[in-house]
Structure formats: C-alpha cells, structure tokens
Amino acid sequence: MVRGANDFKRCLTEKLLDYAAELSKCIPIRAVMVYADVFKNRNLLDTFIEKLGETQLVLVSREELDERLPEKVTVIRVPHIKLTRLGQMKIAILVGISRDLFLPDDIVLCLSGIAESGFLDALFILDIGDEFEFFDVHQLEHLPEVVRPEVFLRVLEIAVDLAVEGREGKPVGTLFIVGDTERVLEYCEQLVLNPFKGYSEEERNILDPSLEETVKEFASLDGAFIIRGDGVIETAGAFIKAGGVRVEIPPGLGARHRSAAAITAITDAIAITVSESTGTVMVFYGGKIIMEIERPMIIGSLERGETRFGGIPTKEGII
Structure with missing residues (x-):
C-alpha cells in the first residue's frame, strides 16, 4: 500500500x-x-x-x-x-x-x-x-558544420528566457540568425548603429555569461542579431533584405518569422525567433520551421511561490 x-x-x-x-x-x-x-x-x-x-x-x-x-x-x-x-x-x-x-x-x-x-x-x-x-530531417546532418552545438543551445536558452520573462515586465519579440555569417550579412542593412562594433571577439561572444544581460537589453531593438557559428556577435538591429524570397509559413506569423524563413532558405544559417505576442520560440532551418516551443503559462500569485502550467498549480515552479 x-x-x-x-x-x-x-x-x-x-x-x-x-x-x-x-x-x-x-x-x-x-x-x-x-x-x-x-x-x-x-x-x-x-x-x-x-x-x-x-x-x-x-x-x-x-x-x-x-x-x-x-x-x-x-x-x-x-x-x-x-x-x-x-x-x-x-x-x-x-x-x-x-x-x-x-x-x-x-x-x-x-x-x-x-x-x-x-x-x-x-x-x-x-x-x-x-x-x-514538414521538414527534411536529413538537412540537419550539416548543422554542426554551420553552428557549434553549444552556441545553438546558448542562443536558444536566451530566446526562451526572453519568451518567458520578457524585459522589465514587458513582452519582447526578437530574431537571432546564427551561422553562415558572411552570406547572411550580404542580405543585411543596419537599422541602428551596430552596438557591438569596436569590441574584441572575446568581449562579444554569446557564450560569455557576462554578455547575457547586454543581449537581452538589445533584444528590444528592431531588427535581428547576426551571430557567427562560433558565438561571436557581429551585429544587432539588422534588417533582413530577403523579401523577394518566396517561402511558405503558417498563417498569422509576421515579418520577423518571414525574414527568418527567407534568410535560412538562401543561406545555411539557422534562425530563432521569439514572438512578442505569444512568447512562442520557433527555430527555422532550410526555410522551414523545424521546432516550435510554446511559452510555459504562468498564472497565479508569484508572491506565494505558486505557478500554474496547464491549470495545475505547483510549488516547484514552471513545469
């Protein structure tokens, strides 16, 4: 018993x-x-x-x-x-x-x-x-040649953090484009001055934990982060000029997601989007969505240390 x-x-x-x-x-x-x-x-x-x-x-x-x-x-x-x-x-x-x-x-x-x-x-x-x-899984065989696994996981970690927590209590939408940087930059135009220009590669590598708050702060800028496969951030606030590329994305997704699909269709980069409206994180590769991670629902009194996921309250936090 x-x-x-x-x-x-x-x-x-x-x-x-x-x-x-x-x-x-x-x-x-x-x-x-x-x-x-x-x-x-x-x-x-x-x-x-x-x-x-x-x-x-x-x-x-x-x-x-x-x-x-x-x-x-x-x-x-x-x-x-x-x-x-x-x-x-x-x-x-x-x-x-x-x-x-x-x-x-x-x-x-x-x-x-x-x-x-x-x-x-x-x-x-x-x-x-x-x-x-809707994705040819065999395409992923070449992913490690484009993006180091630890870089991909680190960017995904920051993206999910932004999806769950936002920035200063406000939802944030952003776009990370990782790998095949030389080709990606051919399709980019700066919307703002590059905030990472002039810093050494060591100081702007996303694998450095001390850079996390800076990245989250710049996530509120319009445009995309462009990150090399080894983790070095080339720029933020970049506009993707790939509007002429025809891609199919689900109805209801906006310009950020269309840019992610388009740039990954014409380069070997991987793109990670955070939706400002839903908090959903999507991973694009080869012009298609290969993963969708819904934001865990947080309901109830955080002061009591109680949260809910799917209507089930827990003391441990988000599940």
Whole structure:
C-alpha cells in the first residue's frame, strides 16, 4: 500500500520505468530518453539500465554527467531553461538528430518530470517523422558544420528566457540568425548603429555569461542579431533584405518569422525567433520551421511561490 507522498512518488517512478522497459520490448523504438535531472540519486536509474537490456538509453540533462556510464547510454545536454516536458524532449531530439543519434523514421519513448523532484510523472512517445513532418530531417546532418552545438543551445536558452520573462515586465519579440555569417550579412542593412562594433571577439561572444544581460537589453531593438557559428556577435538591429524570397509559413506569423524563413532558405544559417505576442520560440532551418516551443503559462500569485502550467498549480515552479 502507498502511504505517504514520498511512497507515492517512488511507486509512480518505479511503475513508469517498468512500463517503459516492457514497451521497449514490444514496440519498435530507437531509444528510451529519460530526463536525468529528475533523479536526486541514481539507484532507480541504474536498475532501469539493467532492465532495458540492449535498448539504447539517452539521458537528457542540463548538467554535465561525468560519472561513468555503460556504452549503451548516451548523454544529450539541453539548455538550463524552464521548459515543458515536451519542450525538453523536442530540443533533445533536435540535438540528437544533428549528432546522428536519431533517424527520420525513428520512434523515441520519453520519460520526464520536474528537475530534482526525485520522481517521474510523464511517459510519452514521439515519432520523429511526425514531429518534424514538414521538414527534411536529413538537412540537419550539416548543422554542426554551420553552428557549434553549444552556441545553438546558448542562443536558444536566451530566446526562451526572453519568451518567458520578457524585459522589465514587458513582452519582447526578437530574431537571432546564427551561422553562415558572411552570406547572411550580404542580405543585411543596419537599422541602428551596430552596438557591438569596436569590441574584441572575446568581449562579444554569446557564450560569455557576462554578455547575457547586454543581449537581452538589445533584444528590444528592431531588427535581428547576426551571430557567427562560433558565438561571436557581429551585429544587432539588422534588417533582413530577403523579401523577394518566396517561402511558405503558417498563417498569422509576421515579418520577423518571414525574414527568418527567407534568410535560412538562401543561406545555411539557422534562425530563432521569439514572438512578442505569444512568447512562442520557433527555430527555422532550410526555410522551414523545424521546432516550435510554446511559452510555459504562468498564472497565479508569484508572491506565494505558486505557478500554474496547464491549470495545475505547483510549488516547484514552471513545469
């Protein structure tokens, strides 16, 4: 019998792990992905690794996992940002595709929960072909040649922060264009004086944590950030002159999204947009949307430390 809250959480986690192990034996999945930050200790995870047998296990984490892991276990780093459970796994799959861990026809079983809560509370299955339905996943094979993975994740982290928090309490919309900078700049025109001009490359690299507040401050400027694949910011407030490029984007998206689609259609860059009206973050590559991350809903009294996601209040924060 499950008596207390801790017993319930442990029981739920064990049942989900057992069920995932059974499912892995009867459906054609490529791998099981587990949000490893859930676990305060790894005893349950170690037992799960044994139950999986030969099935590939992918641990998704915001931190470095430096302990020794079996060969069949792969680690994917995701940004240290507040995301829904589906958002966590979608980013992990995108990174996995770029690292040749997943193929377009793969099915992945996902287990997730709140970071450091000690228990899992969600199991879902993602069909990569359906998730990236309108995009040729094979194009992502060349992504690491254009943008360093850590740069992509850092820009995505800042974009999601802006989507969730805005700037000084106000929503912010912005556009980041990363990689293939020489070609991108051919289609750019400055709307304002370049605020990064005259600084050394070390001082304007987006991987430098001390630059985060500066980037968020300039996000309110009209125009786009142009960032090299190694993280060096070339400019902000740039207007994209690619209006003649014909691209198809969903109805309701504005000029920012059309610019993102157009510039990625004619260059090898990747673009990340933040919608001022909805807070949705979109990733564009090859002229198409390859990922959409909805802003987690924040409702209720923050003074009480209570937030809601999907109408479910939690004390831990956004889930």
